[in-house]
Amino acid sequence: MVAQSNDVIPLVASGLSVKFGGLLALNELNIEVRRGEVLGLIGPNGSGKTTFFNVISGIYAASAGKVLLDGQDITTLKPYQIAAHGLARTFQRSRLCLSLSVFDNLMLGAVRRLNSGLWYNLLRRDRLAVDVRSAAEEARDLLAVFNPDLAGKLWEPAISLGMIDRRRLEICRALIGRPKIVLLDEPSAGMTHDETNQLMNEILEVRQNLGNLTIVIVEHEMGLIERATDRCVVLNYGKKICEGKYADIAADPLVREAYLGKS
Amino acid sequence: MTMISMKGTAGQIISSILVTVFLAGSLIAILEIEDQRELGICVAVIAVLSFIMPRLGILRSAEQAGAHHPWAVRSIILIGFFSVLLILRDNNFALLMIATILIYATVCLGITIQTGYAGLFNFAGAAFLGTGGYTAAMLGNVTWLPDAVTIILGGIIAAALGTLLILPVLRTRGHYAALTTLAFGVLFNGFLEANELLGGPQGLKVPGIQMFGWDFSNDLAIGSYTFSFYANYVLLIGAIFAVFMMFTRFVERSWIGIWLDAVRLDEIAASVFGLKVSVWKSFAFIAGNFLAGVMGAVYAKMTAFIAPANFTFGDSLLLVAIVLLGGIGNRWGVLIATMIVILLPEKLQFIQEYRLLLFSCVIIMLLMVRPAGLLARRVRVFEELR
Numbered sequence: 280m281v282a283q284s285n286d287v288i289p290l291v292a293s294g295l296s297v298k299f300g301g302l303l304a305l306n307e308l309n310i311e312v313r314r315g316e317v318l319g320l321i322g323p324n325g326s327g328k329t330t331f332f333n334v335i336s337g338i339y340a341a342s343a344g345k346v347l348l349d350g351q352d353i354t355t356l357k358p359y360q361i362a363a364h365g366l367a368r369t370f371q372r373s374r375l376c377l378s379l380s381v382f383d384n385l386m387l388g389a390v391r392r393l394n395s396g397l398w399y400n401l402l403r404r405d406r407l408a409v410d411v412r413s414a415a416e417e418a419r420d421l422l423a424v425f426n427p428d429l430a431g432k433l434w435e436p437a438i439s440l441g442m443i444d445r446r447r448l449e450i451c452r453a454l455i456g457r458p459k460i461v462l463l464d465e466p467s468a469g470m471t472h473d474e475t476n477q478l479m480n481e482i483l484e485v486r487q488n489l490g491n492l493t494i495v496i497v498e499h500e501m502g503l504i505e506r507a508t509d510r511c512v513v514l515n516y517g518k519k520i521c522e523g524k525y526a527d528i529a530a531d532p533l534v535r536e537a538y539l540g541k542s
Numbered sequence: 543m544t545m546i547s548m549k550g551t552a553g554q555i556i557s558s559i560l561v562t563v564f565l566a567g568s569l570i571a572i573l574e575i576e577d578q579r580e581l582g583i584c585v586a587v588i589a590v591l592s593f594i595m596p597r598l599g600i601l602r603s604a605e606q607a608g609a610h611h612p613w614a615v616r617s618i619i620l621i622g623f624f625s626v627l628l629i630l631r632d633n634n635f636a637l638l639m640i641a642t643i644l645i646y647a648t649v650c651l652g653i654t655i656q657t658g659y660a661g662l663f664n665f666a667g668a669a670f671l672g673t674g675g676y677t678a679a680m681l682g683n684v685t686w687l688p689d690a691v692t693i694i695l696g697g698i699i700a701a702a703l704g705t706l707l708i709l710p711v712l713r714t715r716g717h718y719a720a721l722t723t724l725a726f727g728v729l730f731n732g733f734l735e736a737n738e739l740l741g742g743p744q745g746l747k748v749p750g751i752q753m754f755g756w757d758f759s760n761d762l763a764i765g766s767y768t769f770s771f772y773a774n775y776v777l778l779i780g781a782i783f784a785v786f787m788m789f790t791r792f793v794e795r796s797w798i799g800i801w802l803d804a805v806r807l808d809e810i811a812a813s814v815f816g817l818k819v820s821v822w823k824s825f826a827f828i829a830g831n832f833l834a835g836v837m838g839a840v841y842a843k844m845t846a847f848i849a850p851a852n853f854t855f856g857d858s859l860l861l862v863a864i865v866l867l868g869g870i871g872n873r874w875g876v877l878i879a880t881m882i883v884i885l886l887p888e889k890l891q892f893i894q895e896y897r898l899l900l901f902s903c904v905i906i907m908l909l910m911v912r913p914a915g916l917l918a919r920r921v922r923v924f925e926e927l928r
Contacts, residue, residue: 336814337813337814338810338814357813357818358810358813358814359813359814359815359816359817359818359819362813362814362815362816363816367815368814370811374808374810374811375811376803376804376807376808376811377807378807378921379800379803379804379807379921379922380921380922380923382924383800383803383804383922386797386800387800387801387804387811387812387815387817388815390801390815390816390817391816393797394797395797395798395801397798400792400793400796400797400798401789401792401793401796401798404792407796407797411924415924434921434923434924435921436921452815456815456816
């Protein structure tokens with residue numbers, strides 16, 4: 280592990296391109312995420328936001344360019360290796376294991392911290408029991424920040440949860456592994472305006488508890504972006520068209536054009 | 543009907559005794575009754591009782607007993623097992639049936655780990671059972687090798703063969719992985735038929751077990767009771783089955799159990815959160831085939847003779863059917879489904895050649911009533927872990 284000194288930029292994408300056949304989903308993208316900031320990633324549908332997340336987390340391979348996580352090149356690594364480097368994410372469309380319990384779903388997020396050894400899991404049942412108990416304790420505490428009711432449903436199947444609680448569970452799953460950087464892909468999708476606001480407050484509260492957690496967030500809800508982010512990057516057709524504080528990018532004619540079309 | 547007594551510790555223990563007595567009683571009745579009309583009535587009564595029991599909360603209560611008082615329940619099951627053995631002690635056929643049930647149930651436990659947990663279909667269960675069997679047969683001439691080692695080697699060779707197969711299985715997905723194992727199951731049988739060294743279609747003789755200085759082909763005398771020599775095998779197979787039941791439970795109730803479920807339900811999410819999918823699929827495949835191989839070796843030694851006809855593709859299908867019928871991922875469901883699938887066609891002689899047809903209809907009807915299987919798998923709860 281590289282020492283987590285403050286002068287290393289946590290996430291750098293340089294000249295990053297992704298090609299699907301003839302389509303350039305990402306076109307020589309340069310993005311830097313600074314330590315402890317909340318970076319908003321916005322742009323019209325199909326502008327490459329989710330593709331960017333999928334490349335960073337290793338689901339898609341980059342056609343060109345580089346991704347550095349805490350100074351280490353992760354461009355060609357597999358998703359499970361990137362996770363081990365301390366990157367966690369949520370998905371635009373829910374990827375919970377619905378038939379498993381809330382606890383099971385959360386623990387999937389803690390893979391890099393838990394012991395997967397055969398000897399320990401099968402024969403050291405006493406130690407495993409102790410670890411399960413403390414993990415359950417920690418899971419309850421984390422869930423309670425979002426919704427105290429949710430903490431009481433630790434052993435219920437995830438399918439029994441409502442939409443907003445499922446979303447909370449996904450975010451908790453990304454947080455419980457104590458990642459260095461979290462990618463949130465449209466946390467507000469499928470929720471009402473009020474629910475979205477509530478969820479964002481919860482995320483910001485947890486973030487404070489976790490120290491200076493670095494977050495990249497993809498979102499269409501501009502109110503949320505304005506309130507939660509320190510900085511924004513605007514994508515269009517896989518290219519970065521603008522970067523800066525929300526107030527500045529909102530006033531940028533290129534951004535207005537991308538969203539509303541040319542007048 | 544009242545259910546008040548079924549809650550609380552006493553109720554749970556009573557429930558688990560009731561369930562054990564019911565299962566043991568059904569087993570003994572079906573195995574001992576010869577008259578076909580009486581047998582028909584007996585099966586009907588059992589069917590009605592097993593319809594009523596869950597509705598009285600007895601099954602749920604017994605399940606909780608297993609969670610909260612595992613050692614009490616294990617003792618009850620053990621007493622039930624020995625009672626069955628004692629009552630059927632001189633019935634060769636019955637003991638052979640019980641041994642067969644436990645052997646098949648063990649292979650199905652392996653398939654439970656593969657299919658039920660890791661989501662890896664295995665249509666070659668009988669081939670891995672056969673690998674263990676043929677290992678025992680080939681090692682039969684090596685007299686200095688203790689039989690315990692031979693049996694474990696049966697498991698290891700089956701697991702090793704599975705490791706070769708896992709490579710193409712990992713490169714394919716879903717139905718294609720199933721197809722790979724299916725092809726292997728068919729190939730295995732063809733290979734045995736054609737191979738002179740392995741006895742071809744005639745098969746091979748296998749020497750019986752000698753363990754702890756005891757020849758398993760001798761009748762077993764305990765006090766004034768004499769047990770048929772099959773009782774030796776039932777005891778050994780029962781012990782192996784119990785160990786593998788514990789193993790399967792430990793796998794499920796551990797971090798590994800969660801990893802396997804995650805790999806089955808969502809490979810992408812699993813890998814994004816740090817699981818190496820191929821490692822966990824391989825683990826499940828190898829572990830499951832090991833169980834099959836071990837029982838294959840014991841099976842060969844018990845029947846003293848094996849041939850390709852014992853390990854056909856049809857048998858592999860039967861194994862998968864048992865897992866589906868029992869409720870994918872439920873260990874006890876596997877045991878009960880194996881009893882039904884092995885015993886019914888064997889005992890229902892009165893319908894003659896229609897028995898397989900009727901048996902198939904029964905399975906289809908059962909699955910229509912209970913699409914998730916006889917005993918559906920429950921959500922994992924760790925609180926009972928001890």
